[in-house]
Amino acid sequence: MGRSPCCEKAHTNKGAWTKEEDQRLIAYIKAHGEGCWRSLPKAAGLLRCGKSCRLRWMNYLRPDLKRGNFADEEDELIIKLHSLLGNKWSLIAGQLPGRTDNEIKNHWNTHIKRKLISRGVDPQTHRPINGSQFNTPKTPDQPTSYKAPPVLSQAEDQHSSSGTTSDEPWLPDLNLDLSISPPTPSPKTSGSSSEVVTPLVGSEVVTPTSNPSYARVICLCYHLGFRGGEPCSCQANPDIQGLRYYRPLEEGQHL
DNA sequence: AAGGCGCGCAACCGCTTGTTT
DNA sequence: AAAACAAGCGGTTGCGCGCCT
Missing domain, CATH: 1.10.10.60 (Homeodomain-like)
Structure with a gap:
């Protein structure tokens, strides 16, 4: 063979x-x-x-690479994406046009980690480090490596999204339209160096059930394109519920 | 001025996943 | 169905450079 x-x-x-x-x-x-x-x-x-x-x-x-320092906005976006995705550098890079996974990984390890620590935030868990002003208790079995984002019930979700007093550090203001459309034709062979991949523009439709409240739930696996455009089976599989992340829809946002 | 040290980046290594035979 | 392979990914390493003593 x-x-x-x-x-x-x-x-x-x-x-x-x-x-x-x-x-x-x-x-x-x-x-x-x-x-x-x-x-x-x-x-x-x-x-x-x-x-x-x-x-x-x-x-x-690659001609479409953006060289040079990371802007503060890029840093913040990386932090937010990392809090959701963990060390999935290629996925994170996919949301930052002109940046490579390697570059982001290096930047994370050399700059952002320190930045977060100086803010009193654990760069792996994105939770306040013990002893900081937030003093969020850790569960005893919490691993030191990346921990999947918490699965929020709709009730919790509503609570955390409406309240400003929540001590949850999770993504208070991130519009996580992370949908990755079915792979768009890559500009790689076009020969045009001015073509820029536009991030965060996916508009695929998650088909909700007939229950309107269900439409508030987005499966992250699906939305990130893990499911190749098919409805995510984790809805039926409680074992992988940890992969699911729910967020409320913004006003006027459609699925 | 020179040596030591730390930082940042580029590249390599090993593993995983998807495809082909 | 199984093995072999290609491509991709994330972790790690090595080296060059600038700063400090």
Whole structure:
């Protein structure tokens, strides 16, 4: 059975990319588009693993990348998305046009973590660190790694969304229209560097049941596109309820 | 001026998931 | 159905650079 291995590691370069390698990669992708990464190095005359080429292109050479410092608004968006998604850097990056998962991951580890700690917020749980002014008790079994956002019942939801006195640090003002439409045609082969992926524009329709109150519930799995556009089965599976996140609809918002 | 140290970024590694044979 | 593979993802590492002593 089989295919040949991805690359012959003995004959591939490692480490920092040279300008010449960059130019070869750019020229090849401009001419042929992002095709098969496995065959690309050979076709482009690069002594690199396809994986390495892909990474270089995705994280550094893509023309639509936004280089430079992160704006405060971007920081806040990352924080909010991380509180929902955890270390799903690619999903977070999908909401920040021009930013890569690697860049966001690095930025998180070097800047935002510290920022949150200085605010008295645990960067993993997004809850106040013990001893801070919020002093939210932790459950004994709370893991130190990322914890899924709490599942709010509708009653809790209404309470927390209407009250300003809630000590819940969860996303007080985030309009989480995180819907990811069925993969839109990527601009990657268009050759146009001015094309920008527009985030947060999904408008897919979650079909509610006939019960109007049900329409207030959005399954995060579904809304993030985890279900490939199909209704989420976790509605019927209590075991994975932790993946569900409910939020109230904004006024005038439709499902 | 020089050495040490810490930070930030780019790249690698290993694992997971989806696809192909 | 199972194995092999490609692509993608997240964690980790290594190196260059700037700052501090």
